Amino acid sequence: MEEKLIRIGITQGDINGIGYEIILKTFSDPRIFEMCTPILYGSPKLAAYYNKILESSELQPAETHSVTDTQRLVSGKLNIFRCIDDSLFVEPGKQTQEGGKAAFMSLEAAVNDLQKGTIDVLLTAPINKKTIQGANFDFPGHTEYLENRFGGKSLMILLNDSLRVSLVTGHIPLSKVSESISKQLVIEKINIFNQSLIQDFAIPRPRIAVLALNPHAGDNGFIGDEEEKIITPAIIEVGKHGIQCFGPYAADGFFGARTYLQFDGVLAMYHDQGLAPFKTIADDDGVNFTAGLPILRTSPAHGTAFNIAGKNLANESSFRHALYLLCDVYRNRKNHATATANPLVKQYFDRGRDDVKLDLTKED
Numbered sequence: 001m002e003e004k005l006i007r008i009g010i011t012q013g014d015i016n017g018i019g020y021e022i023i024l025k026t027f028s029d030p031r032i033f034e035m036c037t038p039i040l041y042g043s044p045k046l047a048a049y050y051n052k053i054l055e056s057s058e059l060q061p062a063e064t065h066s067v068t069d070t071q072r073l074v075s076g077k078l079n080i081f082r083c084i085d086d087s088l089f090v091e092p093g094k095q096t097q098e099g100g101k102a103a104f105m106s107l108e109a110a111v112n113d114l115q116k117g118t119i120d121v122l123l124t125a126p127i128n129k130k131t132i133q134g135a136n137f138d139f140p141g142h143t144e145y146l147e148n149r150f151g152g153k154s155l156m157i158l159l160n161d162s163l164r165v166s167l168v169t170g171h172i173p174l175s176k177v178s179e180s181i182s183k184q185l186v187i188e189k190i191n192i193f194n195q196s197l198i199q200d201f202a203i204p205r206p207r208i209a210v211l212a213l214n215p216h217a218g219d220n221g222f223i224g225d226e227e228e229k230i231i232t233p234a235i236i237e238v239g240k241h242g243i244q245c246f247g248p249y250a251a252d253g254f255f256g257a258r259t260y261l262q263f264d265g266v267l268a269m270y271h272d273q274g275l276a277p278f279k280t281i282a283d284d285d286g287v288n289f290t291a292g293l294p295i296l297r298t299s300p301a302h303g304t305a306f307n308i309a310g311k312n313l314a315n316e317s318s319f320r321h322a323l324y325l326l327c328d329v330y331r332n333r334k335n336h337a338t339a340t341a342n343p344l345v346k347q348y349f350d351r352g353r354d355d356v357k358l359d360l361t362k363e364d
């Protein structure tokens with residue numbers, strides 16, 4: 001029986017950014033349609049507008065198909081479901097309230113279909129975190145919004161072929177990082193990270209490195225005591241439950257010596273501690289993956305890039321890798337669910353007495 005193509009819902013992001021350009025460039029390669037059936041939540045008119053801008057390049061225009069019912073998708077084309085007003089004024093490179101409103105309408109439509117099961121996974125184009133704010137969107141970004149809609153505890157993972165970085169704290173001011181970190185929070189993030197590496201990335205026994213908060217890992221409490229009081233106890237605690245977790249490592253030496261190559265994942269304490277070195281290492285191939293939720297979502301590891309919007313200069317590599325990752329993780333998660341369903345009951349028979357049977361699934 002032929003495997004059904006994964007239905008990927010794609011949000012348009014900010015219409016004045018590079019979202020449409022990287023989407024259309026990705027699907028200008030017809031081979032992409034052999035691995036998925038994509039549906040873009042946006043506007044056929046805007047797609048035509050940005051396709052016109054790309055005509056001067058050597059790329060073939062992406063073949064599109066307008067749909068009015070997201071349950072009737074066409075294979076081999078970029079399906080476009082109109083969820084915004086076609087008369088909306090587009091101004092490439094400018095931050096506008098209209099652009100933010102359109103970005104939210106696209107996101108909401110895609111998430112609604114994801115909840116209904118019309119699409120299998122979600123790929124989000126970049127938004128402007130300021131202009132998208134409104135009565136129905138009061139979140140720092142996609143990750144927090146999706147956690148609110150679907151439940152669960154989310155974890156942002158930035159990755160490429162050689163590095164996976166996740167964060168204990170996300171989009172908060174640097175001045176609030178120290179007070180936000182607790183032993184329980186670090187344990188929670190390690191557990192989510194470990195589970196995602198197992199079920200989403202098919203790594204049976206992940207090795208996780210944990211970064212220190214302070215320079216030189218606190219120098220035995222001389223520069224800071226979060227390592228001794230919070231981070232190290234958290235590492236010890238998860239180790240008791242079989243998680244391979246190491247650290248805390250001073251961030252500068254850890255990345256400078258390329259120690260990250262020895263691990264399957266790296267847990268950073270705050271946003272720039274993990275993402276600054278990651279984006280330097282990953283260049284254009286980085287992907288943002290949201291772990292810990294019942295749904296799957298990726299996005300390119302860059303922003304709206306207003307400075308080059310509408311100029312046919314955007315590199316679609318990160319978006320394309322985000323699409324590839326969705327397909328891989330979707331299959332990995334399905335395979336993991338199948339492999340772990342109805343596990344055999346662990347039993348031990350005392351060889352000294354044939355009539356004694358111990359059930360090792362029970363707690364002591």
